Amino acid sequence: MKIIKLTMNAFMAxxxxxxxxxxxxxxxxxxxxxxxxxxxxxxxxDAMTFALYGEASGSHRQTSYFRSDFADAKEETYVELTFELHQHRYTVKRSPTYYREGYKTPKMAQAYFDDGQQIIEGIKEVNAKIKELLGVDVRQFKQIVMIAQGEFTKLIYASSEERERVLRHVFHSEPLVIFENLLKDKVKHYKDEFMMSNQDLSSRFSMLQLSSDFIQQHQEFHPSYIQDAQIENQKINEQLDLDKHNYHKAKNEYDKFSQQYYQKQEHNQQLLELEEVMKQYHQLQAQKEKMLLLEKDFEKIEHIKNHQSCIHQYKQSQTSYQQACFQKQEVEHKLSSLQQQFSLLKKEYQKLDEDKHQKDQLFIDIDNTKKALEQYQLYQKQRTIYQQQYKQYQALQNDYHDLQVRYEKMENRIGRDQDNVNRLPRLELELEQNEKNVKEINQKRVMIHELSQFYDEWKSLQDHHYDLSVIYQQKQAEYEKILQCYRHEDELFRRQQAGILASHLKDNEPCPVCGSTHHPHLAELEKQVLSSRELEQLSQQVEAKNIEQQEAYQEVYQQNERVTTMQTRIEMLKKQLNIQEELSKEVFIHLLSDIVQVIEEQEKTYQKKYNDVIYLKKIQRSLEQDTLLLKQQNQYLQDMQQQLMDKEKSISLLQQQYLQLEKDYHFDQHQDISSVLTQQQKDFKQLEKHIETIENQYHQCQENLSIYTHQFTQITQQLQLLKEEKDKAQLLYQQFIQDCFEDEKQYLYYQEHIKDIESQKQAYQNYFIQLEALDKQKTLLEEKTKDYQLYDLAQEKQQLDDLLLKRDQAYTKYHETLYVFQQNDKILKQLEKDYLNNQDIFEKYTLYQDLYDQTVGKNPLRMSFERYVLSTYFEQILEYANIELMKMTQGRFALYRKKDVKGVKQQGLDLSVLDYETGVMRDIQSLSGGESFKAALSLALGLSSMIQNYAGGIELNTLFIDEGFGTLDHESIDQALSVLMDLKNDHKTIGIISHVDELKERIETQIIVEKTNQGSTLHIERG
Structure with missing residues (x-):
């Protein structure tokens, strides 16, 4: 990826x-x-990173600060970036969310992306497209492309834990942390589950309802207790059979007695029911005369129901006639009002001919005004085209002038470069001789270092030879001492054996050793003598001490050989180096000091000439490209000159055209033409609307007058018919009153109380139905109870209750025992299942615990799983970084990962530096400011290369470095620039932010930023 153009508006400074x-x-x-x-x-x-990803380059900058404090409220804040990738150009434009003065709601963030074929809009959509194109997210982009201010040396001085967090973000090792946390969660889950399972087993075991003796002896759960509990529960099952037998016996006794008791109770109830029925029957007989009087009222109500149509017709005819009279009055009033309105509208309608003539004249005037306006618009268009073409011509002239200036600068620079390149052969010869001298001196320095190491090793070998000699003498003394002890004990043992043999000899009996029958001096038994086994053990100890003495002697001998060999090598090196004095630390320091001084002088001379040669070779390689580019720019200047001539002709033609129009027409009052046209159109619409309104009102009123005249005629005819119907219905109604009632007053009384009488009719019917039902019930009960008598059941009721209590007690005891047995059996079966599940959980718990211990660093390497993976990546980063660091330090320094740090719980990501000049592995914190910058720059470049390869070899040929050169001396700046120039030759474009004056002199192309009280401005200078 290469940055082509950056556009900012109202953005930050x-x-x-x-x-x-x-x-x-x-x-x-x-x-x-x-x-x-x-x-x-x-x-x-910040603008580049925001355009691509919506974020700033440094971690401490926030998107809320992107809006410029100097911007006007109506000024839009946006960044537009054009970049090239795989020989194709893309443009991305993005706006942040920001508040504006005078507006309550913020301006919302926007983004769009243009690849020349389609435009993508939306923040999420643009972010996804950028990620797809570049192949990296914002974190990887900042690490590969931008080394931002404040983050330059983060990996150098970071602690192991901080470095772990940085590398975690770089290489996305969060899943490994998630994996560790998942294992941790699994351990906690299975541990909690195992503890819960143990609690469940104990809790469930405590739920067993067994004898108190058993519970006292088995308070805590144990797997063997399950079988004991099953035996105890079997005893409860035996008790269950006995309880079941007692329950059935009590139940049979209760069932037999209760059958006789309830039969007598039923006879008593039926006799009492007959007595109650007789009482109700006599009460109904006393109400019979009153019920018969209600029949006359029911007949009057029936007449009213049968003549409902006549009554309804009479009432309906009265109402219809009254409504028709009212409707006739309304229509008559409306008709009078319409006649007055029509008279007025008719006068207005007769005046419309004059308005229509005025409308036609306005239409003609509007058409003439439009034609005049079209001529003016044509004139304005020609004039605008001329002005646009003239601006383009001026812009082309400016571009031509700028290109001509750049062409002259490039021509001058090529001349200077050619003069410098002519010095290259002489510098190469001087550099070759200087390099030879440096190699010889470096070889001598290496030999002095080697001699120093040999001397130190010889001193160490001598010290070790002395220590071994002391150990040998100690081993020899120990061997002599134990050998003497063994000889003494062996002598005592032999004498003891002779004493045992002598104790069995008798006079005149032959000795088994010498055959003598006379024994004047018998051997005596010793009091404290070792046994044969103890003597054998002492013999083995003597042999072991002898082996230790011989081994110690061999070590002294071999060490003496090493001392002699090392002394010979030292003498040979002294002879080669022509060293006459006796060797000592002071001699080595003096020799190295002299030679380092010579080396530094030679290296400074060499480095300066080397940098000059490298610089001139790079200039030589780029000289041909610059010459070709100069020819291309020359051709481009010629093409632009031809374009200027063509454009000048085109502008002249356009000027003649619009001046001719200006001469043919006069448009001094063009604003009046537009105003007149607008007023004419307005008057035309108002007149047209007035004519339409009068015509509509006239015709509508005429139509309404006809409608209401017709309605009045119909209503008059309908009123006559309704009067005839009303008179006829009244005659029928009067005849109904005369036939069925004494007068209309009596009719109205029954009509008013019809509901009350109807409600009494229901009571009348219910009375006769109830009387009949009681008569039937009385007859049936008399027949059924003719042989029954009343019993006194008080004593039998007490006996029945006792039998019921006995049965219920037996039932309760049986079912309590059954419940206890079933519950115990169920619990015991569940305990067996739960115990098997408990063992399965325990196996998983121990498995995950072992895995978790390994992943979190409880292992011989003292490294977590994530840190082990990151250390591999870190090694690869250091390989890339050391390539650049060796160039910048002439092979003096190299970065290494510490593999064993004592006293640290977690290790693997600590950093140290090897100083090849002293051969000492140093702590990274011991580097000076300039050395730290070199290490940080090399590490950043190594990280960039590593991530680029890690991300699939993505094409990001742009690198930005923000600050850091202020700590470097002149030589270090040369070395850093040399590395950056190599990157430039790898088709990378590198931008540096710095205050260092020497960089301003060394780098030709510069972007100069200037700060004012109304924001910042910038311009570009090229050498």
């Missing part, structure tokens, strides 16, 4: 529209961004 063209900087490959502190240098990097 830049109030006005600011455009940075990076395309012309790619020929130089290396450019500098300089300016005072706080002027907005880093803002360029």
């Amino acid at each position: 830049y109030k006005n529209l600011t455009v940075v063209d990076f395309e012309n900087m790619q020929d130089h490959g290396l450019y500098l961004i300089s300016g005072p502190t706080g002027s907005g240098k880093t803002t360029l990097f």
Whole structure:
């Protein structure tokens, strides 16, 4: 990826529209961004990162600060970036969310992406497309492309834990942490589950309802207790059979007695029921006369129901006639009002001919005004085209002038470069001789270092030889002492054996040793003598001490050989180096000091000439490209000159055309033409609307007058018919009153109380139904109870209750025992299942616990699983970094990962540096400021290369470095620039932000940022 152009508007320090063209900087490959502190240098990097990802380059900058404090409320804040990838150009534009003065709601964030074929809008959509194109997210992009201010040396001085967090974000090892946490959760889960399972087993075991003796002896759960509980529960099952037998016996006794008792109770109830029925029957007989009087009222109500149609017709005819009279009055009033309105509208309608004539004249005037306006618009269009073409012509002239200036600068620079390249052969010869001298001196320094190591080793060998000699003497003394002890004990043992033999000899009996029958001096038994086994053990100890003495002697002998060999090697090196004095630490320090001084002088001379040669070779390689580019620019200047001539002709023609129109027509009152046209159109619409309104009102009133005249005629005819129907219905109604009632007053009384009488009719019917039902029930009960008598059941009731209580007690005891047995049996079966599950959980718990211990660093390497993986990546980063660091330090320093750090719980990511000049592995914190910058820059470059390869070899040919060169001396700046120039030759474009004056002199292409009280501005200078 290469940055082509950056456009900012109202963005952070830049109030006005600011455009940075990076395309012309790619020929130089290396450019500098300089300016005072706080002027907005880093803002360029922030703008690029924001355009691509919606974030800033440094971790401490926030998107809420992107809106420029100097911007006007109506000014839009946005960043537009054009970049090239795989020979194809893309443009991305993005706006942040920001508040504006005078507006209550914020301006919401926006983003769009243009690849030349389609436009993608939306923040999520653009982010996804950028990630797809570049192949990296914002974190990887900042680590590969941007080394931002404040983050330059983060990996150098970070602790092991901080470095772990940085590498975790770089290589996305979060899943490994998640894996560790998952294992931790699994351990906790199975541990909790195992403890819960143990609690469940104990709790469930305590739920067993067994004898108190058993519970006292088995208080805590144990797997063997399950079988004991099953035996105890079987005893409860035997008791259950006995309880079941007692229950059935009590039940049979109760069933037999209760059958006789309830039969007598039923006879008593039926006799009492007959007595109650007789009482109700006599009460109904006393109400019979009153019920018969209600029959007359029911007949009057029936007449009213049968003549309902007549009554309804009479009432309906009265109501219809009254409504028709009211409707006739309303229509008559409306008709009078319409006649008055029509008279007025008729006069207005007769005046419309004059309005229509005025409308036609307005239409003609509007058409003439439009034609006049079209002529003016044609004139304005020609004039606008001329002005646009003239602006393009001026812009082309400016571009031509700028290109001509750049062409002259490039021509001058090529001449200077050619003069410098002519010095290259002489410098190469001087560099070759200087390199030979440096190699010889370095070889001598290596031999002195080697002699120093041999001397130290010889001293150490001598000291060790002395120590071994002391050990040998100790081993020899120990051997002599134990050998003497063994000889003494062996002598005592032999004498003891002779004493045992002598104790069995008798006079005149032959000795088994010498055959003598006379024994004047018998051997005596010793009091304290070792046994044969103890003597054998002592013999083995003697042999072991002898072996130790011989081994100690061999070590002394071999060590003496090593001392002699090392002394011979030292003498040979002294002879080669022509050293006459006796060797000592002071001699080595003096020799190394002299030779280091010579080496430094030679290396400074060599490095300066080497840098000059490298620089001139790079200039030589780029000289041909610059010459070709100069020819291309010359051709481009000629093409632009031809374009200027063509454009000048085109502008002249356009000017003649619009001046001719200006001469033919007069448009001094063009504003009046537009106003007149607008007023004419307005008057035309108002007149048209007035005519339409009068015509509609006239015709509508005429139509309404006809409708209401017709309605009045119909209502008059309908009123006559309704009067005839009303008179006829009244005659029928009067005849009904005369036939069925004494007068209308009696009719109205029954009509008013019809509901009350109807309710009494239901009571009348219910009375006769109830009387009949009681008569039937009385007859049936008399027949059924003719042989029954009343019993006194008080004593039998007490006996029945006793039998019921006995049965219920037996039932309760049986079922309680059954419940206890079944519950115990169920619990015991569940206990067996739960115990098997408990063992399964315990196996999983121990398995996950072992895995978790390994992944969190409880292992011989003292490294977590994640740190083990990251240490591998870290080794690869250091390999890339050391390539650059060796170049910048002439092979003096190399970065290494510490593999064993004592006293640290977690290790694997600690960093140290090897100083090849002293051969000492140093702590990274011991580097000076300049050395730290070199190490940080090399580590950053190594990290960039590593991530780029890790991300699939993505094409990101742009690198930005923000600050860090202030700590370097002149030589270190040369070395750092040499590394950056190599990157430039790898088709990378490198931008540097720095205040260092020497960089301003060494880097030709510069972006100069200037700070004002109304924001920052910038311009580009090229050498």
